[in-house]
Amino acid sequence: MNFFVFDIETIPLPFDSFSESSQEYILRGTTTEEEIAKRKAEMALTPLTAQVVCIGLQIVERNEKTKEDKILKVGALAVDNALSDSEERREKLSNDVPCNMYNEKVCIEKFWNFISKYDPAHLISFNGRAFDAPFLMLRSALLEVRPSKNIMSGTKFNYPLHTDLIDELTFYSPSFNYGATKRFNFDFYTRAFGLPSPKGEGIDGSKVSEFYNQGKIIDIAEYCLRDVKATWSLYLLWEKYLHF
Template sequence: MSGKTYIVYDIETAGLPIDSFDDSRQEYLLRGAATDEAKDKKINEMALSPLTGQIICLGIKIMQKVDDQWTEVKAGAFMVDPTFSDTDSRSDDLPSGHKMFVCSEAKLLEHFWKMLTSYPSPHLITFNGRGFDAPFIMLRSALLKVKPLYNLMQGTRWNYRDHHTDLLDELCFFNPQQSGATRRYNFDFVAKSFGVQSPKEAGVDGSKVGELYAEGKLEIISEYCLRDVKATWELYLAMKEFIPDIR
């Protein structure tokens, strides 16, 4: 099959254990937290930075367009088992019918880069990917000494659109504001507004991922991540039809 390839991806993250940092870094991370509640808040926020968090799941959906017809080439999730070394892996079937490939974080990144570069000139689709997913993946790769095979952050916000559609940027017309017509809304709100089923309707959202991961509920996280990917693709199609110049 030949045609333009579109790759939709999304990551789920969790904070690294606070006791995995030395005393000076723990003090730095918890500085100013005078109560247990404040400390818990800072610890939960560790999932948002690649220096204090880790990628625990990556969902991907690969679509090709030939003669104005879309075909799904591949869809599945890479899931990190914290007990796995870089030589361990397994493949499980999810209830949704998709595959869940379980491995270490370093192996997840290696597989992602190889998959990304196996398609010529892929067009990436994300929601806030330029603000979160892409830099997180790039920096976790560097920290784990996994060499990226593709620059997810190439270009500037003014010229990256030919190879990456970040739906959040498109919704704000590249002029995000705290209020008004170009206000930034979260994915759940935007999806529902465009008639797309929110991935959170099954009862899982990003705030619960860390707890689910600690409980070993890898399938639930993978299914949630894949619902995110599916909703991102459907939102892309809905927006592209009616908003000019979306690639």
């Protein structure tokens, strides 16, 4: 069996790229500069108002007899929209991990190529059913790219080809305020389970747009891959103690 661990980083599209009516719709209900800034930052959360800037991947093969895991591939696909459809730029991250750069459309095409190459694979994510997977599906359509697989197949409570850890750790009954199934962020879960937090080195999800605009795509890719590796570590703990 193959496991396909993934995570994406996104940033808002330029606000000025939207029509006046779209800008009004996005900001509707805001009255203060603080509310406007918050609403613009939230644009990064939907594929209609944001773009992918990095996709982190880790493909793991499990020997069904020995149950030993072997990492087949780990790396990042990053976005530089100055590149044409035929251009690629190759960089190296820590530990010689590859980071290949393309424009956004080609970056997403490369992701679907990996999905096809390692299919059948069990997807693993943190909040992937609510964010990463639908974002990639819809963003693909907006860029006229056909996904190689429906990674949103199944229903809210039954999707056997994907383990979304936020659903498993809240037992599909998340509470946003209190209780045993209170939903925490990824940083909180990793620390609670004694894992190294991927948040650090001056970057977290709220700073991705700032880093990207400063040309710090390598820093974003490193951060994205820390998320991926922490997701796999958290999955192994969940699988060992809570998977029945």
